[in-house]
Amino acid sequence: MYANQSILIGYSGHGFVVAEAALEAGIDIVGYADRTIPENNPFGLTYIGVESNEGFEGWKMDVSFMLGIGDNALREKIARLVVNHNKKLLAVISKAASVSKTAKIGDGTFINRNVSVNAFAEIGNNVILNTGCIVEHECVLGDTVHIAPGAVLAGNVTVGERTFVGANAVVRQGIYIGKDVVIGAGSVIINDVPDGMKIVGNPGKYI
Numbered sequence: 445m446y447a448n449q450s451i452l453i454g455y456s457g458h459g460f461v462v463a464e465a466a467l468e469a470g471i472d473i474v475g476y477a478d479r480t481i482p483e484n485n486p487f488g489l490t491y492i493g494v495e496s497n498e499g500f501e502g503w504k505m506d507v508s509f510m511l512g513i514g515d516n517a518l519r520e521k522i523a524r525l526v527v528n529h530n531k532k533l534l535a536v537i538s539k540a541a542s543v544s545k546t547a548k549i550g551d552g553t554f555i556n557r558n559v560s561v562n563a564f565a566e567i568g569n570n571v572i573l574n575t576g577c578i579v580e581h582e583c584v585l586g587d588t589v590h591i592a593p594g595a596v597l598a599g600n601v602t603v604g605e606r607t608f609v610g611a612n613a614v615v616r617q618g619i620y621i622g623k624d625v626v627i628g629a630g631s632v633i634i635n636d637v638p639d640g641m642k643i644v645g646n647p648g649k650y651i
């Protein structure tokens with residue numbers, strides 16, 4: 445079994461946020477992996493190496509892994525690398541988030557401060573629920589979705605994999621959003637959105 449020890453992959457920007465939440469939640473971060481060593485190491489973490497390099501030390505350690513990567517495509521790629529090494533991806537849930545006991549949370553998912561996840565919501569793997577977003581009852585989110593700060597998904601919304609919902613966007617109840625969709629900041633989505641579309645404004649229009 446894995447101890448409560450974990451390696452963070454990606455240690456800048458979003459990675460800093462994940463690191464802070466993980467430390468507050470009592471996770472022991474044994475180090476970080478990244479392609480570069482950042483000048484700024486705000487949590488004094490130990491550098492382990494580059495996860496994609498041959499002989500990466502982290503794969504030999506009895507630890508889980510956390511995803512500190514904001515970009516959906518890259519996060520999906522790195523998550524696959526971790527799983528292919530038979531390692532566990534840890535879900536990181538901020539102590540300041542409010543998550544229903546009836547909700548399902550996938551591996552490798554990050555839930556930031558002031559997020560609300562309501563009854564029977566199902567959150568996939570490697571998802572980011574960013575600061576203060578609201579995921580209402582029975583929403584279903586695919587893998588590697590990112591719900592940006594302050595966005596609101598009303599009840600029974602479905603979001604396909606790798607879709608990005610911009611900051612402060614609002615999605616009406618029961619709406620189906622496909623995969624690889626980009627929803628602009630502040631948009632209001634009142635109709636279903638097919639795969640691969642980019643949509644902005646109130647009401648949402650395709651661009």
Ligand SMILES: CC(=O)SCCNC(=O)CCNC(=O)[C@H](O)C(C)(C)COP(=O)(O)OP(=O)(O)OC[C@H]1O[C@@H](n2cnc3c(N)ncnc32)[C@H](O)[C@@H]1OP(=O)(O)O
Binds near residue numbers: 643
């Ligand atoms: C912790 C964090 O920081 S998480 C990240 C949070 N960040 C966000 O939520 C930002 C989300 N991104 C956006 O809203 C972006 O504007 C996108 C992705 C929707 C569009 O970006 P781009 O593809 O570069 O489009 P671009 O900026 O060229 O705009 C294209 C048109 O759409 C309009 N537009 C772009 N974004 C929006 C928006 N959010 N709402 C309304 N209209 C918009 C532009 O005004 C422009 O209109 P025009 O052609 O009439 O001039």
